[in-house]
Each structure stands twice: as structure tokens, then as C-alpha cells.
Amino acid sequence: MFFHWLEKNPFFFAAGISIVISFAGLLEIVPNFAEAARPVVDLKPRTVLQLAGKNVYKKDNCISCHSQMIRPFKSETDRYGAYSLSGEYVYDRPFLWGSKRTGPDLHRVGNYRTTDWHENHMWDPPAIVPGSIMPAYKHQFTNLADIETAYAEAVTVKNAFNTPYGPEFKGTRAAWEAHKPKVLEEAKRIADDMKNKDIKEAVARGEVPEVVALIAYLNSLK
Template sequence: MVLRLHYNLEKLSMGLVGAIILAASVGGLVEIAPLFTIDETVEIPADLRPLTPLELAGREIYMREGCYACHSQMVRSLADEIDRYGPYSLASESAYDHPMLWGSKRTGPDLARLGGKYSDAWQVAHLTDPRAVVPASIMPAYPWLMQPLDTSGLPGALATLARLGLPYDEAMIAGAEADARAQAAPDGAGTDAFRERHGDRPVQRAFDGDPSRLTEMDAVVAYLQSLGTQTEAARLAQEGTAP
């Protein structure tokens, strides 16, 4: 009977189009409707920190180079994934991400808990020539990341995110370029100002190995080292402890 109904519907082109639109509308409504109440359903963890200007620049480069096409940032609540990557991802962890980089594409490993797993030197070597550290890797090389980082767009980027609700104040926006340089030069003159604006939690060091320069490699490695470290909410949830 169902097949007969479908066969008859196929003979009515406009009816088939209407049925397709109806099905797509129902599916879209199911996906979109929860977003209208996301402010009430996703509670921002008290310890969630926004990305620093340097980490934010690294995130932009990460998206520019298409890294998200092969790496997800969403540990699913499956035993094997939790064993491999760590606590499953919470929506609240991505409350400050615009856009969020979840997804299920796994050409490469998930990066949601990457921060601190490898050294800066390993990250630099891996990005420069992946097969030098992982012989079976199919990841492309990114040697051009050693070029100087353009920081001119950082104040505008922080200002835009502040309008979207991220806790960047006027001092952070005005000092964005200086703070990007300071995070990659821990012994430089801007260290105290960086800590005053961003606190003690962000990692501060010469990510590409040379504190005398600021490169795109500094930014990308700083971003990768921040993944999974912005809040303890996922770990506490797995342990059954309130964040």
C-alpha cells in the first residue's frame, strides 16, 4: 500500500514537491527550533575563559587552512572515544565559539582535548612536515605558517565578539595586538599587562621556539594548546561533580 501511494505521488509532480518541502521543513524545524532557547538551555561554565588574541588569531588561521574539514572538535559519548580522547564534549564548552567547530568528520583525530598533549616543538614539527613525526600521516604540510602574523585585525575581531556576548572589555580590545605579541614573548615588556588583562591561565611562551618574532605558527600552536583547557566543565561532568 505504501509503495502504491508513493507511486501515485510520483505521478503528481507538484504533490511530490510539496511532500519534499514538508519533509525538509519538519527536519529543519527539529534542528533549528532548539536554537531559539539556547541561552536558557546552555549554561556557560563559571570558569570558561575566552581565547586570547593570539589564540583567536590561531583559530582564524586554523579555519583558513581548512583544518576543520579533517578534524572534529567533538568527543562523542561513546566508551571508545572517551578512552581515546577524554571526557565527552559539552555544548557549554563551545559557548564562546563563533562559529563552533564540532562535526563528525574524522580523517584525522579529534582535537577537542589536544591542549597539553604534545609539546610546542612537536606541534611545530608536525605542522611543518607531518611525516617527519608521524610517518603514516596523510596530513598536508604547512611550512608557510612561519610567516609573520598580521595582528591588525585583532582589535576588530575582539570588538565583534564582545558584541556577541563574549567577555572582552575595552582594555582587552585596545591591547589585542600588544597582547598577541606578549603571549609569544614571555620575557618581553608586555608580560605584566597581558596577565593583568587575561589572567594566569593562558599559556605564555615562544610557541614557535623564537621569542624575537611573532609568526602564524605561534598563533596556531597557541590555539591548539588551548583546546580542552578553557574550562573544567567536561571533566567535572564525567566525574559527577557540579562545575
């Protein structure tokens, strides 16, 4: 009898468990891969500075309190803007939808917040939003963003997943050195809109404080 046999053979028993538990994943997830990976029209991958900012977002784990997923309800579209589409996320590795809104959604924060607002807010949230329970992130004004890692990430996703970065993105140190001025230039544009002297000086020296990269990333969320 089949069931007798299954109960008595630990190996086939384990194989049985594996089949039963893996089939949901196989049928649910795998077939949609190609479809969910189609970008919306005109979607551009993030620049190296924005990627570095995304890594600051990951490092300080903003996802604990902020979502990036606007649900299709009037109350949400009124508050945050158009509801989110699958094709907007196709270059997000990892996805950063979050699961908790201790603070507001950020998926379109670039539409209604500016560089100087973020600068003041990251320095002292309750001063900008009275009653806010968000901690201040003053260390982001002194810590430096890791733009080299962000560049390596761009090259990796270009090679592995055909993310449309230009032909100049190559995994060599020389290519990185050639690209670096572009990153600094973008950082300078952000820093020009900020008032903090130390930030301006750091960027002029060729360094990118974390907060500059983070703001570049937040501004790109539209």
C-alpha cells in the same frame, strides 16, 4: 474547495511551501537558543592570539580532517579525554566540530601535546608520526597571523553578544595599539618554547607568524 484554491494560486502555493519547510527549523532550533548558550563554569573567552590562531585553523581549513567533538563512548574518552559538553563551545563562532576524522579529534589536544611537538609536526608530519598523510604546513612559519582582525573579532563579539572581554576592549585604533603588546607578549611565551630561529626573530620584531598563533589556539583546546 481549499485544495483547489491552493493549487491554482502560485503565490499562496509558495507561501504554503514556506510554512511547511520552515516549521521544523522554528520548532527545533529556536527554543533551545538560550539554553545551549550557557557556558560551563570558569569558561574564558579566547585571547586575541588564540583567536588569531583559530582564524589560521579556519584559513587552512583544518576542519576538513579534524573534528572537535568527543562522543560519549569509552573508546573515544580513552583516546581523546572527557567527552565534550555543550557549555564548552559557547564562545566558538563558528563551531568547529567538523564532520570527518581523517586525522584524530583535537577537542582536548592541549592536554597531551606541547608547543614543540606542534612545531615539529606542522613542519613535517610524517617525521613525527610515521605513515601520516597530513601535508606539511611550512607556509605557516613565514605567513603572518592577522592579529588585528582577531582583535576586531573580540571587540565585535563583546559588543554584539556580551562575550566577557574586559573593559579595555574597544573598537578604536588607539585601544588596539594599547592592547597589541599583550598579544606580542603571549606570542613570545609560545616562541620561547620553539626552536626555530626565524620564528623567534620575527616575534622579537613584533610580528606573529601564523604557526605561533595556531599553537596558542591548539594549546587552549583543553
